[in-house]
Amino acid sequence: MSDAPHIPVLLNEVLSAATPVGGVWLDGTLGAGGYTRALLDHGAEHVYGVDRDPRAAREMARWSADYSDRFTFLPGTFGQLDTLAREAGATALDGIVLDIGVSSMQIDEADRGFSFQKDGPLDMRMSDAGPSAADLVNGASEAELADILFQYGEERASRRIAQAIVAARPVADSTLRLAEIVSGVLPRQKPGQPHPATRSFQALRIAVNEELAELARALLAAEQMLRPGGVLIVVTFHSLEDRIVKRFLADRSGKGGGGNRYAPPTDVTPPSFELLNRKAVTASKDELERNPRSRSAKLRAARRTDAAAHPADVKGLGLPRLDLIQLGAGRS
Ligand SMILES: C[S@@+](CC[C@H](N)C(=O)[O-])C[C@H]1O[C@@H](n2cnc3c(N)ncnc32)[C@H](O)[C@@H]1O
Secondary structure (H helix, E strand, O other), X not given: OOOOOOOOOOHHHHHHHHOXXXXXXXXXXXXXXXXXXXXXXXXXXXXXXXEOOOHHHHHHOOXXXXXXXXXXXXXXXXXXXHHHHHXXXXXXXXEEEEEOOOOHHHHHOHHHOOOOOOOOOOOOOOOOOOOOHHHHHHHOOHHHHHHHHHHXXXXXXXXXXXXXXXXXXXXXXXXXXXXXXXXXXXXXXXOOOOOOOHHHHHHHHHXXXXXXXXXXXXXXXXXXXXXXXXXXXXXXXXXXXHHXXXXXXXHHOOOOOOOOOOOOOOOOOOOOEEEOOOOOEOOOHHHHHHOHHHHHOEEEEEEEOOOOOOOOOOHXXXXXXXXXXXXXXXXX
């Protein structure tokens, strides 16, 4: 990983939602260990740190000795957090924290291919496994590419961009080349506006890493693994992610609506979570000044009740159609 430190986002707010910190926690997005170390320093007895990026293990070597046997690294994806925790010997957890997305270290490393500011290969995988962005760019059909750009990037020019990518095949294995193809069919960037390729790069990254399906799986797994009174804390960075967390917690806390003004909701499943905040928590003015990356961060937190987990259904979570198909939930 690069030497640029990853500044943990909303750390005070995470700790305040986690307080009183105690028992066994799982940090599903270990990264540079910012949350994990804070939890260990504030009273967690043990923290399991999950990350799909093998380079997180290298970073961990810098600090994990300070906590000796109170910390365990679990390589893998947070969508499998229940399996990973059980295999490590945990039957139930007192808290789970997720800080969704890529770390600033991953973005800064040009060879990971996340950035169009510096040239790098079209990779974008957080782990070393599975298809890369180059595989999608050169192998997906034009319709598939347009769907990815539209659903994961909310890119209105998705069809035009997909057409330009297919026309430019074989696309060289270069982030700058892809950014050039995308920019070539979009209006020129105006001062103060994001780079024209921002949405396309976000879309490809989400597709490569199955980020939204992973998030949905993690929420369902957390519902299974948290003991009554256990806390779930999720920090997200864009509206597609936040919508999934918001809808999941609204549904599980009985605030999801259902029914209408003439007919009460028919779903009487007892709530499995109780919301800790009515609205998403955002960065303070002070943090915004110190760390501009916190600008789009949203934290939602909820406490597990003693009711049984709800049926594992992802249909009402606002997942794009691509994910519903992948998760086997069909078309909504
Ligand atoms: C924003 S960083 C977390 C930073 C961390 N909270 C800290 O304070 O250092 C996100 C991390 O989660 C990892 N990650 C993203 N999606 C994942 C997934 N589905 N499963 C496991 N790890 C994931 C990334 O590799 C990255 O290291």
